Amino acid sequence: MANIKDVAERAGVSVATVSRVLNGRSPVAGTRERVLAAVAELGYRPDAVARALRTARTRTLGLVISDLRNPFFTELADAVEQEARRLGYSLIIGNAGESTRQQDDHIRTLLDRRIDGLLVSSAGTGSAMLREAADAGTPLVLLDRTVPGVAAPCVRAEGRAALTELAAHLAALGRRRPAVIVAPAGTPVGDERLELFRAALAAHGIALPPERAGASPDLRPEGGRQVMRRLLDLPEPPDAVLATDNLMALGALDEVRARGLRVPSDVALVAFDDVAWFAHLDPPLTAVAQPTRALGEAAVHTLLERVEGREAPSVLLPARLVKRRSCGEPATD
Amino acid sequence: MANIKDVAERAGVSVATVSRVLNGRSPVAGTRERVLAAVAELGYRPDAVARALRTARTRTLGLVISDLRNPFFTELADAVEQEARRLGYSLIIGNAGESTRQQDDHIRTLLDRRIDGLLVSSAGTGSAMLREAADAGTPLVLLDRTVPGVAAPCVRAEGRAALTELAAHLAALGRRRPAVIVAPAGTPVGDERLELFRAALAAHGIALPPERAGASPDLRPEGGRQVMRRLLDLPEPPDAVLATDNLMALGALDEVRARGLRVPSDVALVAFDDVAWFAHLDPPLTAVAQPTRALGEAAVHTLLERVEGREAPSVLLPARLVKRRSCGEPATD
């Protein structure tokens, strides 16, 4: 592969001049064209590795995602990648699979590769490397999940408005015994969603007692199904269930069907995260839609601010309610 | 961040010695420990960028995936990433979103970054950069999709056995008018699947006439839905439909439901690609499962063979049929 020296030779100039032409500095018309011709003839492309070494900027960002197979995070990762690329950055994605060890593993190699900035939707809260990265001065932005003790801006969605609307929606449909399938302890957003929902229900005089708030052991369908099983076995089973994550909602739906019950006539079901195939379920699922694409874009922008050395605040974007048919209402989309 | 010179100074040796200790060559016990102590005290980690420049190996692979949002490819990308990491390589993932332009864009930046090898599940067949990469000598392996005119091993699944079993399954259930929703022209695997299925059906004396093989304009639900619409409007509508991709199957299911018809009583539905949530649909979908994880691993192994300069053959792994309830049979899982 041709390097800058080959180009310089062919154009009859020094490497400095070639570099200047390619980076849009000084050189004059005549020289400029000779250099560009040589570049074209040799098919020269600057070596990003050498450039990174010299400039101390790799133009690469790292993204460590808690679970890439979860469609919400797939979409998020895709949004981040697109926006990063639009702004001239490559993205190295690491999937932690909800394991702190793998997460730390990824962060370490990313730091070794001298990425310009790091985006993390943390699995668990006890990540040593995360703290180390922050302390080492690597620009860091948290995504979707805050981590106590790590001083970095966090970009995530917030469900107040959507959950308020949901409470009203359920109240209007006469649902009086709501329940929540909460994300496992250690994922802060789960509790927040529970409390916001509880407060919103209270405004309609509807209670959400502790026994109708079940924490799932994991963020997968099986965990959601287990909680739903316990909920339906209650002496007074719920008539509406909110799952704070899309995969747990799927498992919950399985349990309802396995008992020969129906959504929404026997129990209403609402999920957090509006993933594409919710619209293809039967019935189409009502969901609290996070602004996934906007989150990804905001995360990249916030991170690049920090890469440039500027301060950047946390970002909270509102989620919105997408009403479909899983609460008993006719679809609106 | 500490560099090798700092470590050398602190340990009272030369940089060469530090490098040798870290790469497991010669140095003797005493020196060795002093160096390791200095490394630990300074928290030194070698700069992968500098190392890559010097050794001409980045220990990074590139993966350009045709559509990351398609769950089949998400799983595939995840499998590739895990295996690559297990073998000491980082992975830069680029999502082409089924666009040749974006794909070429990605390939170009990956080449600029001097990745050691490139894995591509090509969107379309007319990629100029793909040919350029192959010609430039970058180790290249195709994934899931062959590209005519590009000389590179291809790792993909092959459905003969599964489709043979499927034909028997449908025949046994008395389905006589099968149809296929084929991937758009330009994705070679679509036609192959159609022909294998047709041949398998013929063995049972069942015909698959051209009007019951509809090509979808894209690999998304809407495309599948359009084809299903045409199929159901035929004077003799099919009693079993195979979609050669998971997203098209979803759209097809939508159309069936929209007409008030039922799966499997009115029409059986089978999808290619067994993605996790097929089991959560109602009814759970019978599917031709590609060995996704094995494909990802084989792709990485094949690519690394080529990176080492060895020849590597194409890999064809058999898909298998996962019978659920969408053809009228009781579930087997």
Added chain:
DNA sequence: CCCGGGCGTGTAATCGATTTCCTGACTCGC
């Protein structure tokens, strides 16, 4: 006693770019 072979380690070249410093030519004004 001296010479040669091994072995541990240091010096310096190298990878491919960017960038600082400097030189030389040209222009312009007095």
Added chain:
DNA sequence: GCGAGTCAGGAAATCGATTACACGCCCGGG
């Protein structure tokens, strides 16, 4: 016609590692 200012472009340092080569030391054999 000559000094000052401008500007294009070259030489060389630099980023942080790896590694070829050389050197010095120790040991054993003749």
